[in-house]
Amino acid sequence: MINLRRWIVIAVPFFWLLALFLIPFFTVFKISLSDLAVARPPYIPTLDLSGGLSAIKEFLSQLDFENFAWLASDALYINAYLSSLKIAFISTVISLLIGFPIAYGMARVAVEWRPTLMMLVILPFWTSFLIRIYAWIGILKSEGLLNQFLLWLGVIDTPLIILNTNIAVYIGIVYAYLPFMILPIYATLEKLDGSLLEAAEDLGCSRFTAFWLITAPLARPGIIAGCFLVFIPAVGEFVIPDILGGSDTLMIGKILWTEFFSNRDWPVASAVAVVLLLVLIIPIVMFQKFQERQQQADV
């Protein structure tokens, strides 16, 4: 009886995820091997199971890797993958440079203030992503508030063009994903035993040496987790390059969206998704192994 209950608790979420997370990937893979067609749905071949084994054979024989060959032959796609990785990487580095000092400051504030600061970091994460990105349009426009401010200061004579460039995309990604960098780093720094630093200083370390020898290595799990949490979703980001980026901003999430919604080429969109998944599988698996190790270390 107990076992039956246990199996239900396992089976319900397990099959839900199989049906709505894993199987959809196989559908994407299958369609990436199909061809574009003027039909509903807009691809051939479609599988008709009632035709029996011969229909399945017929179906399989029509599948090919044409779409992948197409992706490899067109520089647009390769450049888009590379540029997505580059943009995600640079944004991750900037997020770390901005996020670490914030997390460090939070961990040094008096204990009673920490929950409030935590709340302040989490709050933007709860408010709409789309709205937070939209807020930057009014700031970065050529007649926007940032340019008005800089002109008023006299730092510049002509408005800077930031909106619809890659710089705007970097600002957007860093802004949107900063909480994901701050929180894991803060979590590790908060647990850091202050007496270690005192001991280091008693033994003659300068504050900087103590920081490099003690704080930085102990904060490593948080830094690694934060970097993964920013980098992986940033590679496939669509909203930020679409709203803040320009026509020359190449990001693969945007290409996938265009192939699907504008060109209505579902097989190519699926092939783009499969390759994107292959690109991301390495960091995703690394992240998961890392999380499992951390969890075991905590227990």
Place this chain on the structure above:
Amino acid sequence: MNNRFSWFNATSLTLGFAFLYIPIIILVAYSFNEGKLVTVWAGFSTKWYGEVLNNQAFINAAWVTVKVAFLSSTIAVVLGTMAAYVLVKAWRFPGRTLFSGMIYAPLVLPEVITGLSLLLLFISLGLNRGLITIVLAHATFSMCYVSVVVSSRLVSFDESMEEAALDLGCTPFDAFRSVTLPIIAPAVISGWLLAFTLSLDDLVIASFTSGPAATTLPMKIYSQIRLGVSPEINALSSIIVGVVTFGVIAASLISKRASLKRRREEQMALAQD
């Protein structure tokens, strides 16, 4: 961590929080702008709020969004709590690695992939796209967030309490309901809230999985943003930011009070021994 708070810490906190909050503050401030131009101040007015509330398309989209968020977060909290239980208990079963992989992967997977794959599944199953398909999609990715939140609470949960309840003759379900659930309740509630706001917020997955019959608020906002900045969108955004901020702060105050009360009761129970 020791408490020598330096000028460096103060500066980085001030600049950091300014960076996080100034864009939102500007957005809200300009929603009260009289003029049509978003970046030129022309006097105080609340007329754009009136326009938003009289815009039937926004109201309809908001209603669809709330329905989707309510249904999907409720499904997600049930599935996610079960999944958290499976993750934390060291039960052995075939596919355990696959199971935990399927919990963590959606957290980092680009939304375009999740959205596209679900859409293609729904189409090959011949499902009509609309409210139900968005609910299924949102429930699937939210349950992963719920299970992470709940499992972090379950890890610190003392299992001997549940075992004691079982020894005293509780059925496993009763033991879960009367011992485990009250203890993990704060995590379950914050998991539900997280799932709810994730669903409210989502543009990409909803765009893929919805049909012509169901337009959510983010989809409506997105199509307006593509036409350019407008004070009406600022007003609508400010309403959303206000509601969410109020909700999150209220929920955290309530859960804080509940945990203080529980701690007091535990101390009193210990004192009576």
